[in-house]
Amino acid sequence: MSISIQNVSRRFGNFQALSDVSLNVPSGSLTALLGPSGSGKTTLLRIIAGLETPDTGTVLFQEEDVTEKAARDREVGFVFQHYALFRHMTVFENVAFGLRVRKVAKDIANARVKELLSLVRLEGLGNRFPSELSGGQRQRVALARALAMRPQMLLLDEPFGALDAKVRQELRTWLRKLHEEMHVTTVFVTHDQEEAFEMADQVVVMNHGKIEQIGTPQDVFDHPATPFVMDFLGNVNVFHGRVKAGRVELGPFSLAYDAYTHEEPRNATAYVRPHELEIDRVATATSLAARVLQVNPAGAVVKVRVFAEEYGVELNIDLIRDRAAVLRLQSGDTVYVHPKTARVFMPEPEYAI
Amino acid sequence: MGSPKHRRRSSPLPGFASGLTVTVAYLGILLIIPLGACLIKTASLDWPQFVAAAWSARARSAYFLTFSTSAIAAVIDVILGTLLAWVLVRYEFPGRRLMDAVIDLPFALPTAVAGLVYSSLYVKNGWFGQFLIPLGIQGSYSRLAIVLVLVFLGLPFVVRTIQPLLGSLEGDIEEAAASLGANRWQTFWRVILPSLRPALATGFALAFARGLGEYGSVVFVSGNMPFKTEIAPVLIVQKLDEYSYPEATAIAVVLLAGSLLALGLISWLEARNRRYAS
Amino acid sequence: MHLSARQTRIAGRHVANEPLWLRILLIGISGIVVTVLIIVPLVYVFVQAFGNGPAAWWAQLVKDRDTQHSIFLTVVLAPVAVLLNTIFGLAAAWTLTKFRFRGRVLLLTLLDLPFAVSPVVAGLCILLVYGMQGFLGPTLREWGMPVVFSWPGLLMATTFVTMPFVARELIPLMESLGSDEELAAVSLGASRWQLFWRITLPNIKWGLLFGIIQCHARAIGEFGAVKVVSGGIGGQTDTMPLRVEKLFQEYNNPGSYAVASVLTLMALATLAARILLERWTEYQLAAMSEEKEG
Numbered sequence: 001m002s003i004s005i006q007n008v009s010r011r012f013g014n015f016q017a018l019s020d021v022s023l024n025v026p027s028g029s030l031t032a033l034l035g036p037s038g039s040g041k042t043t044l045l046r047i048i049a050g051l052e053t054p055d056t057g058t059v060l061f062q063e064e065d066v067t068e069k070a071a072r073d074r075e076v077g078f079v080f081q082h083y084a085l086f087r088h089m090t091v092f093e094n095v096a097f098g099l100r101v102r103k104v105a106k107d108i109a110n111a112r113v114k115e116l117l118s119l120v121r122l123e124g125l126g127n128r129f130p131s132e133l134s135g136g137q138r139q140r141v142a143l144a145r146a147l148a149m150r151p152q153m154l155l156l157d158e159p160f161g162a163l164d165a166k167v168r169q170e171l172r173t174w175l176r177k178l179h180e181e182m183h184v185t186t187v188f189v190t191h192d193q194e195e196a197f198e199m200a201d202q203v204v205v206m207n208h209g210k211i212e213q214i215g216t217p218q219d220v221f222d223h224p225a226t227p228f229v230m231d232f233l234g235n236v237n238v239f240h241g242r243v244k245a246g247r248v249e250l251g252p253f254s255l256a257y258d259a260y261t262h263e264e265p266r267n268a269t270a271y272v273r274p275h276e277l278e279i280d281r282v283a284t285a286t287s288l289a290a291r292v293l294q295v296n297p298a299g300a301v302v303k304v305r306v307f308a309e310e311y312g313v314e315l316n317i318d319l320i321r322d323r324a325a326v327l328r329l330q331s332g333d334t335v336y337v338h339p340k341t342a343r344v345f346m347p348e349p350e351y352a353i
Numbered sequence: 354m355g356s357p358k359h360r361r362r363s364s365p366l367p368g369f370a371s372g373l374t375v376t377v378a379y380l381g382i383l384l385i386i387p388l389g390a391c392l393i394k395t396a397s398l399d400w401p402q403f404v405a406a407a408w409s410a411r412a413r414s415a416y417f418l419t420f421s422t423s424a425i426a427a428v429i430d431v432i433l434g435t436l437l438a439w440v441l442v443r444y445e446f447p448g449r450r451l452m453d454a455v456i457d458l459p460f461a462l463p464t465a466v467a468g469l470v471y472s473s474l475y476v477k478n479g480w481f482g483q484f485l486i487p488l489g490i491q492g493s494y495s496r497l498a499i500v501l502v503l504v505f506l507g508l509p510f511v512v513r514t515i516q517p518l519l520g521s522l523e524g525d526i527e528e529a530a531a532s533l534g535a536n537r538w539q540t541f542w543r544v545i546l547p548s549l550r551p552a553l554a555t556g557f558a559l560a561f562a563r564g565l566g567e568y569g570s571v572v573f574v575s576g577n578m579p580f581k582t583e584i585a586p587v588l589i590v591q592k593l594d595e596y597s598y599p600e601a602t603a604i605a606v607v608l609l610a611g612s613l614l615a616l617g618l619i620s621w622l623e624a625r626n627r628r629y630a631s
Numbered sequence: 632m633h634l635s636a637r638q639t640r641i642a643g644r645h646v647a648n649e650p651l652w653l654r655i656l657l658i659g660i661s662g663i664v665v666t667v668l669i670i671v672p673l674v675y676v677f678v679q680a681f682g683n684g685p686a687a688w689w690a691q692l693v694k695d696r697d698t699q700h701s702i703f704l705t706v707v708l709a710p711v712a713v714l715l716n717t718i719f720g721l722a723a724a725w726t727l728t729k730f731r732f733r734g735r736v737l738l739l740t741l742l743d744l745p746f747a748v749s750p751v752v753a754g755l756c757i758l759l760v761y762g763m764q765g766f767l768g769p770t771l772r773e774w775g776m777p778v779v780f781s782w783p784g785l786l787m788a789t790t791f792v793t794m795p796f797v798a799r800e801l802i803p804l805m806e807s808l809g810s811d812e813e814l815a816a817v818s819l820g821a822s823r824w825q826l827f828w829r830i831t832l833p834n835i836k837w838g839l840l841f842g843i844i845q846c847h848a849r850a851i852g853e854f855g856a857v858k859v860v861s862g863g864i865g866g867q868t869d870t871m872p873l874r875v876e877k878l879f880q881e882y883n884n885p886g887s888y889a890v891a892s893v894l895t896l897m898a899l900a901t902l903a904a905r906i907l908l909e910r911w912t913e914y915q916l917a918a919m920s921e922e923k924e925g
Contacts, residue, residue: 071814072818078818097816149820368827375719380741388748394759441661448662452662458898458902462894463854466875481671565747569855586750590751601755612749
């Protein structure tokens, strides 16, 4: 079932949680709402579930306007951030709850619960209480409970937030697989870009109650629409310079920039990811002299921190291991850095009359 | 874009309207209307009448007695309550569980029973009176009697407020104080007691409030002598028995205002205190 | 209050590092305080009540028709007041913890008000509204519903004074439990009654029971408010505590202590119920935390 959010706003007291947000979630897709805390992503998710009412705007499921529809009638599976398992019920009864309150015949309900418990690989734990489970197990109970009514869509609020790194990784892969098998329209909230990119078909980056960018993970990563997205997706090096006549000048660097061909120069900010910076032992006309501060070779890439004294900036650079082996960097070495590519953002020009 | 319609925000949880209706109606019928009536009744008096009723020498001495005995009893409760909580939380000894259990008795025991017993224990041939009266200690039909019974009533409030806090104090703050060279007394005085301060204030407020309103037990033990051992609630009942409703109401309003003021002040101090504490 | 007392015990005891003599001194003083203030008075009630043997005690209770009626009145009134306050407590706690709305803080403050109002003042207020010279009294009397000097007034007075107990027990508890489970249940399709019976009630049942026990103890013992509205009509509007006073004033000490001893037994039953309940929840909590660790 597709979801369509149209011009939704929501305010809590003085805090504008969502302002005029519109979004389409295609049927059967796996969408991530990505953003820092306070960006409105959880509010948006709760509005889709009917746990929150928007001040203005509409929510459509397929063609149907469900904005006024109560949560209990939306047939949405919701997985809460801290799972919200019923602590006085066994795992079995937790999963069965939705079926019981809808008065599904007992034998059908029990069979369904057994099926779900095996789906989430918790067979044999039906008689346990939530307090007797590990975090990952609780998470899977919450998921099974949400799936019990065969919902048309599944909504997850920070599904892996409370788990440790290893369990988190396992569950991600597993959930992605589960989604491929079931094809339930799924939306999840996360503040972890890696999680969003790894799992989702569509990533929605949010900030301050607004959507910054919607796209596939690759789109968002390779073509960040705004400085915020660029910044939020992690570790970037920021350069300030100017654009002019199809070039961007950042101190000694000069790169082609087709988007601005006017002669009149304008201020611009360029973002360069650590793996997009190149290190050389010899200087070129467009490279920047820098001193190596630290080399951290423990990882898939070698992380190098350098300091460019001339501009007073510190840069983070990722080198593939082969290249690092050739360069054999030591702290204190002087090296020459240049960017392979850069993403340039111009602030809106200030028009003066 | 057309002007978007504004929706009433509703929680997904049911029962707001009915819950609020029950709550407000109940508070209205039982609390607001009666208390409002009290104020309206008072407003029917003009100022000199009000002063004559509520601020007579007899009434003033009753207020003074009510507030002073409550305050003294609450202070004693804070001291004894801290001791009891300390002993209950930190030491293991035979009879500890019994002691812990009976401390709640004043919560549960009807105040009339407390009054009845306290009035006979301290008379001339009572169990305690036979020893105390020769020493000149009048524990019955005196101001001391009022304080005694109020101490009894207020004690569990203080113990039960301090106990959990004392229990949750980390052992390491004491060890830290000791490692910094504090002796036991300094540790208690400078480290433990200050961290108990909010609880002490709360305990005091609860015991004090209990004392201000108390009637059932005091009426048995005090002798109810005007100007000497007559507390404000007893005076109100006295006036009611004489069918002087306006006078009774005026005194009630002063007592009520005094209680609210005192409690408001305490909770304000407490809130301030808590801010420093956290 | 007792909820937190429970936590203390779970938190475990500190290693006492005071010297032995100081410990013994402190324990000794505490023992004396508790004995003088609480235990001796408790014993005294029973010594006086049973001084002439159980038969005489029994005779005091059943031979006197006014006493009999007072027992009847208290045994009927207190549970009704508790029932009303339980319904109110649940409604108030639900409204005040699950929703945020304007006036919420005001309601919370009002809830605490009965603690600050002397029972005598409470009784007086009821008298002023529903009494013969009150605002509504004459009208109600015409309708054949006299409040003051009859049982509705007693019920009102008792309910007023014991009003906050259940709500005050539930509000912090429900606040700390949060609404997540209820929201989950709603999203799974639970109706309002299913929500209450299957999710909320199981989670708050022990706290609710605590509040009820507390409320009941106070309802039985209420004196000042009841005295003001009762008019003291023997055999009609005397509750047990009022009967204790009346017998005492009539210099009928055996009768007075007999009634007092029944009240004391009720108080002890309350304490016992509370301790059992504490043990039980403590045991459950301990079992739960053990499982968590295991």
